[in-house]
Amino acid sequence: MRWSRTFIHTLRQDPADAEVVSHRLMVRAGMISKVAAGIYNYLPLGLRSIARLERIIREELEKAGSAELLMPAIQPAELWQESGRWSQYGPELLRIKDRHDRDFCFGPTHEEVITDIVRREIRSYRQLPVNLFQIQTKFRDEIRPRFGLMRGREFIMKDAYSFHADAADLDVAYRAMEAAYRRIFERCGLDYTTVEADTGNIGGSESHEFMVLADTGEDAIMSCACGYGANVEKAATGEIEAAPPWPGEIPGAPEPVATPDQKAVEDVAAFLKLDPAHFIKTMIFETDEEFVAVLIRGDREINEVKLKNALDCTHLQLASPEKIEKVTGGPHGFSGPVGLADLKIVADPTVMALAVAATGANAADTHLVGVVPGRDFEPDLVADVNLAAAGDPCPRCGKPMVERRGIEVGHIFKLGTKYSVPMRCTFLDAEGNEQPCIMGCYGLGVGRTVAAAVEQNHDDRGIVWPLPLAPYEVVLVMLNADRPEVVEAAGALYERLREAGLDVLLDDRPERPGVKFNDMDLIGFPVRVVVGKRGLDNGEIELSLRRDGERRSAPIGDAVDAVRGLLHELRSELPA
């Protein structure tokens, strides 16, 4: 392709609304442009990178035994009503009506449609398993879209779904898809890790996320040298170090002490000359139907995702100070479990491990010391609601874990029968009994993966594309476009490179050299070939790799081989 025939318009300045580097650079490089909040055009250059990733995805998924299909973006409400998600999904589901006033939605995901497809055809265990995928545009009306392609409302996703006769067969597909994902991200040259994940409101028994490591990632992940890794929402810990010994005697009953204006645990601890770990922090939450007092050791934080799972509720929020006062009898900041007879109490194991503790007295400016868990209060539920933190012991090996940030580019689930039961997607087993299909689902954010690649591969001049995702592998820069001999030589070389099957863009613009070089660096083509009058006088061209910029010359007659050599050098570092 010639630059003058495609549509590449770079920006000299950063767009005012771009915050993260991938968003900034992709807009500046003329790969994407914004239409509305979280809705983008994929311009020719951006689409080429997307298409290259899609090709890798198709190859690996087909190898893993998944067949491609394409489902509609617009879905009828009836299917969502069958699964129950029409009422559960909330405002993130973009609902629309047709001219007959019938309800539809723009699909944020396709469990309902795929389940409908499969249930129409599958009758027997002999027809299973089924594994299907699509690459398709999704719409989720996110509360806060941001970061360009990283969190769009409309976005391209690869979603796959598998249907099985039993859990063992699902496991086979799950492992195959996991391996396919690994190959996809490895082929893209991305530095990633897999972590155990919470299943969220998709449900299911097992779930892994694929995280591209980047400081700007929206997810926190805990990991350990032993191989354990988990999204912080899900992360367990080994046994948390015990609180220091209680100073002094353990009283026979809790004793109230005055703590005027002392609310935060650190302040009260300092005031009472205790360690924060001696405290029981009591947080009052409000669920769909009740108030809950949640107890965590004073030096720890609550993990709301774990709490939501422990309570098995869909909505959860901290209660307002007014409501806290109403349900506990004491003001915000002085809550404690003792005497909270009417409230459900959930305690983290770190709390129950305390021999004796201090906590709020449910009265203004008062705390209780000498509270003994089990003696002075009894929780309704003991559950791990502890937020893992850097340095906490690994649940597998006990060594300290580290916290890193990641971009969630893939998420795979064992769904079980969450959709097949309500939607009656069943088959007859070998004994002639009707059984629901066991399902798995497998998502991969296509635009997000490309953005993550930029996030991970750039410098202060622009993008440094990993070869497999570059919009063009090679750019041929025609300098001195006013010189007929240069135009002729560059044009001829361009044809030779094309005939050799190379993926090359010819920059034939009559721009000054500085403009061209800056654009090449900004867009980040892996291999750059320069034809200019200076080199041409010696019959030479200049080659360089974007990642190191080191320039080397070659006779123009050897140009094709020289380019191939550089591409080979880049390819040899990637899996086949």
Added chain:
RNA sequence: CGGGGUGUAGCGCAGCCUGGUAGCGCACCUGCCUUGGGCGCAGGGGGUCGGAGGUUCAAAUCCUCUCGCCCCGACCA
């Protein structure tokens, strides 16, 4: 949805406080010049100042309402 910003030429911004002919840089067009890292000179085109209403002799500027966009938070296969 709560908090904080912002909207003026294609892009990035000033002007607003203190009302009085709408500006700057880049980009674009013409000519000359220059040509290996975002040249130089000269000339030129382009804006319902997000929208509606109000105050005023006069509104980009003040007031009210409204819409878009951005950031933080809650939210999120």
